[in-house]
Amino acid sequence: MTHILHLDSSPRGSRSVSRSLTKEFVAGWLQSHPSDRITYRDIGKYPVPPVDEAWIAASFSKSEPLASELTNALRVSDELIDELLIADRYVFGIPMYNFSVPANFKAYIDQIVRVERTFTPNWQGLVTNKKMLIITTRGGSYFNAPSSKQLDFQEPYLRAIFEFVGITDITFIHAENLTMGDEARERSLTTARTAIQSLISAW
Numbered sequence: 001m002t003h004i005l006h007l008d009s010s011p012r013g014s015r016s017v018s019r020s021l022t023k024e025f026v027a028g029w030l031q032s033h034p035s036d037r038i039t040y041r042d043i044g045k046y047p048v049p050p051v052d053e054a055w056i057a058a059s060f061s062k063s064e065p066l067a068s069e070l071t072n073a074l075r076v077s078d079e080l081i082d083e084l085l086i087a088d089r090y091v092f093g094i095p096m097y098n099f100s101v102p103a104n105f106k107a108y109i110d111q112i113v114r115v116e117r118t119f120t121p122n123w124q125g126l127v128t129n130k131k132m133l134i135i136t137t138r139g140g141s142y143f144n145a146p147s148s149k150q151l152d153f154q155e156p157y158l159r160a161i162f163e164f165v166g167i168t169d170i171t172f173i174h175a176e177n178l179t180m181g182d183e184a185r186e187r188s189l190t191t192a193r194t195a196i197q198s199l200i201s202a203w
C-alpha cells in the first residue's frame, strides 16, 4: 500500500485549475490502486502560518527537551513534517504567482524545511525514497517558450528546495496559457490531462 499526501495550495475553490487537476490524478490513481491511502492537506483554504521568532529560536535550540513555549512554537511544523515523512508519494497542486510560488506555499516550505528533521546540519536531505508529482498552473507560457523560460522561478525553485530535503524523483506537469484565450487554454488542459493519465499508468 502506498500512502499519498495530496496537497492543494490555490486559494481558489471550484474555479481553481490546479485543484481540479490534482483531483483528477488522485481519482484516477485510486481507480487502479484502490487500497492506497490518501492524506489531504489544503493550504489554500487553510494556510499555515509564517515562521516567527519563537519558531526560529525553537528550531535552532540545542536544549533537550525544549521549554514548553518552544515546543508550542513548533507544533504546526511538527505536524506538517510528520505528515510529509509518513507519506511515500506526494501530489502537489501549485499555481504560479508572480513567476514563483504563492506566499502560502512558501510559508509551507518554511515550516517543513527544518534542520535535524528534514535536513542535517551538513545539508543532507532526510526525506528520502519518495516520489513527487507537482502540477503547476500558469496564466502564461514558460515550459516550451524560449523567450519567457527564464522567468520561470517556480520549477527551478521547487526542484532545488525539494531536492535539498532529499526528494529527487520529481515529475512536473505544467498547465500553461490558462489566461491566453479559450483555444490556448483548452489545448494546454488537454495536454496536461493526457500527461496525468500517462503518469497514472507509469508512476
Ligand SMILES: Cc1cc2nc3c(=O)[nH]c(=O)nc-3n(C[C@H](O)[C@H](O)[C@H](O)COP(=O)(O)O)c2cc1C
Residues within 6 Å of the ligand: 010, 011, 012, 015, 016, 017, 018, 019, 094, 095, 096, 097, 098, 099, 100, 137, 138, 139, 140, 141, 178, 179
Ligand atoms: C496573484 C496572482 C499572480 C499570478 N502570477 C502569474 C505569473 O507570474 N505568471 C503566470 O503565468 N500566471 C500568473 N497568474 C495566473 C495563475 O497562475 C493562473 O490563473 C492559475 O490558473 C492559478 O491557479 P488556480 O487556477 O489553481 O487557482 C497569477 C495569478 C494570480 C492570482
